[in-house]
Amino acid sequence: MLDYIEIHNYIPNAAAKGLAERRTFNLALVIPHSFLCLDLPFLRESMRAICQEAFLFDYNVMVCLSTGKKSDPLIRTLDHRKVDCVILTRTAEHDPITELLIDREIPFATLGSLPNSYFGKATVEADHLQTEGCCAFSRIFLSESPDRVALLGNDLSYVVNQSRLTGFTEARKSLSLPLDRTSVRVGLDTPEIIRTAVSDLLQQGIHRFLCMDDEICIQVLVALTSMGLTHPKDVQVASLCDSPILKNHVPPVSAVEFDPAELGRTACRELLLSLQGESFDPTPRLDYQIHLR
Amino acid sequence: MLDYIEIHNYIPNAAAKGLAERRTFNLALVIPHSFLCLDLPFLRESMRAICQEAFLFDYNVMVCLSTGKKSDPLIRTLDHRKVDCVILTRTAEHDPITELLIDREIPFATLGSLPNSYFGKATVEADHLQTEGCCAFSRIFLSESPDRVALLGNDLSYVVNQSRLTGFTEARKSLSLPLDRTSVRVGLDTPEIIRTAVSDLLQQGIHRFLCMDDEICIQVLVALTSMGLTHPKDVQVASLCDSPILKNHVPPVSAVEFDPAELGRTACRELLLSLQGESFDPTPRLDYQIHLR
DNA sequence: GTGAAAGCGCTAACAC
């Protein structure tokens, strides 16, 4: 009998196997709607790594575009019991998806730390040493004309942006720079708002722009270029999140790199290890890399 | 009994339902490895639309990164019978994945036309009016200094690039422009090769660059900028494939738009209609839109 | 060790 199976290279039916074993060999990758309006290499890189890692565990990745509303694709996927666990690509305050997963006691991993309000609730909370990396990089960027430096950021309800702000603040503190006179602009959602902020800061004498992510950084570069200002001659731009675009930019832009692929791979691996009952690290912390260009 | 079900808002288990019905309510979205090295809005947009459309049919989307090798994620997914059908995001000559699907008689849809060698083999072959759109746009671009125009493209084994080349050739033909003196450069894989080609063409007196896709177009712009040349003053650049980056570029770049979301949605819808035994269009052809900027 | 039987949670084909 066993010989027969071997010879005819029999492959079990996943649905039947799953029904009997009460598991699906699928995981849901939740992609916030906002990610799809942008062109973030982060998502692409981490998704690739997650798919590759899941494959090693015989798992498939189901993409769920989270709307945050009722009849969310993720909710239906969970209701139909089509996945064993979930990976969140973003963490934020007051996130209904996170709360749903906690309520239903569904194993889940996050790319990036959870906010304190959900402390310890994820199966795996993978992150980079965000604060540390941003602090170290900020110290370097602040070593020149520190009172001409501004920090530009987007939505602070995302934990990653909070960590980066903290890193910047700690850098100023460690350099004994006054915190109150710091130029910090957050909530910069659109190219127009970024443009306005940049023009405003220039009038205040700011000429060194530290951007909290690659998306903002590119917009800042575009805005400055259109104003006839050149990096790094007239103004200096740097980013607290590297991306291929910044690396290949002419001239290149300094940044601190948090490898999205490594983050995705780690989160996926530890989550699936935990599902298999094997030993795993619930809070892996990955290193950063500073690129001075 | 039925009342009981209604009251307790019972949701059937997809694995058991699938086992009994001999279907999985999953589809595989095949992403070529090359897509993930790039930053193509095409993939993001079409993936989003496919996920949304699949959701309407109660289907989930499984991402399969195709390596083209043995033990490909897609092959294992098919072996385990975890999907009912497949969507290919790229079509190419001599594609092992396409051949595999034909061999195994698995229902599949393609984004973009199949090469002639696989004529009629897909369940659904969705495409834009690529040749027509590129011809119309090329005619406009060729209306000025036609002998100073070059066409820059990537891999011609992709059907989409063949269609675009055909469109360009037909435009020249219709304008009674000589074909033999046309500057066409294909196989431009890397930024370095693109840079070399651009510099080479400039020496030949070319100053109007028509790019076969947005990726090349951006690289061409980068190369020209670094050489101190400005679009549209010194040189003119346009693209046979639009993208948000070209639209938001300063100054903007003219392009012909083939909406990836509409393509993905249509391919997914017709494929799932066919699976349900409903009437469907096996070869939908979508319109293009020319943006002169 | 090898084989038979029950059960996973559904659908479909019967019977009543």
Next chain:
DNA sequence: GTGTTAGCGCTTTCAC
């Protein structure tokens, strides 16, 4: 219409 039953293709248990 409502209720019962067999079967989807596995795993697990228990008997041999």
